[in-house]
Amino acid sequence: MRKAISAELQKWRRTWFLLVTIATTLMTPVLVCVAFLLSERTPEWQQIFNQGMAFHLLMIGPLVVTLIGAQLIASEYQYDTWKLSFTAPVSRPLIYLAKWFVGFVWIIGLTVPALGGNLVVGWLLGATGPLPLWLWTKFYLLAGLGMSVMLPVYNLITLITRNFFVTSGVGIVSTFTGIFIINSKYAAIYPQSSILVMLSTMTGQPMRPDMIGSWPVWIGVEAAIFVVALLASTLFVQKADYR
Numbered sequence: 001m002r003k004a005i006s007a008e009l010q011k012w013r014r015t016w017f018l019l020v021t022i023a024t025t026l027m028t029p030v031l032v033c034v035a036f037l038l039s040e041r042t043p044e045w046q047q048i049f050n051q052g053m054a055f056h057l058l059m060i061g062p063l064v065v066t067l068i069g070a071q072l073i074a075s076e077y078q079y080d081t082w083k084l085s086f087t088a089p090v091s092r093p094l095i096y097l098a099k100w101f102v103g104f105v106w107i108i109g110l111t112v113p114a115l116g117g118n119l120v121v122g123w124l125l126g127a128t129g130p131l132p133l134w135l136w137t138k139f140y141l142l143a144g145l146g147m148s149v150m151l152p153v154y155n156l157i158t159l160i161t162r163n164f165f166v167t168s169g170v171g172i173v174s175t176f177t178g179i180f181i182i183n184s185k186y187a188a189i190y191p192q193s194s195i196l197v198m199l200s201t202m203t204g205q206p207m208r209p210d211m212i213g214s215w216p217v218w219i220g221v222e223a224a225i226f227v228v229a230l231l232a233s234t235l236f237v238q239k240a241d242y243r
Contacts, residue, residue: 008098012102020067027055031059037125044129048122048127049139058179061114065147065151065154066175067168068106068107069150069155069157069167072099072158073159092238096233100233115136139202139203183208189212
């Protein structure tokens, strides 16, 4: 497993696609900056956090997860390298799980430009008030963890369709659906918006009192999606014919 992870890391760490995901993630602080410049007011750090988290969880983050989930699998079809990967003394399920793990670490790692970019924006805009940096860090890490739930879903779609653009289209539709329903009572049970609902509740700022479900239901839905998609992707790789 360690060798499979190492091989996958070597494959991606110096590619243009890594830079694409970093640049896309940095759109979060850019959007925050534009929003406050247009409002012509000096923000507080808490407002920077709220605005940045909303953009990160509802728009930019899910799109980046889609891109990573699709490209991790689509690249194998594009360059016809599945057969080469399977020549390694590692089982097929472990080869897929190594891909998933690299994608997971990738998503969590993008917390750095997302959080760092918002800190720079706050400094440039002269943000006022307390700056709870450790709290921000914790919530951004939780956000990354929550968004990674969809990673095996996009892996599975790409395994089935063998097409990067089909998965990207599904991800875009899913992301914008989350944006449209974020203010509805169903937001907590939709995977693209539930993480923001949960984090808002944790900060003592619940989005609405009549939200469907409760913590066990919200976490259960996320866990079920993740486990089913991960198992299905693993089985698909195990059984598929790549000759």
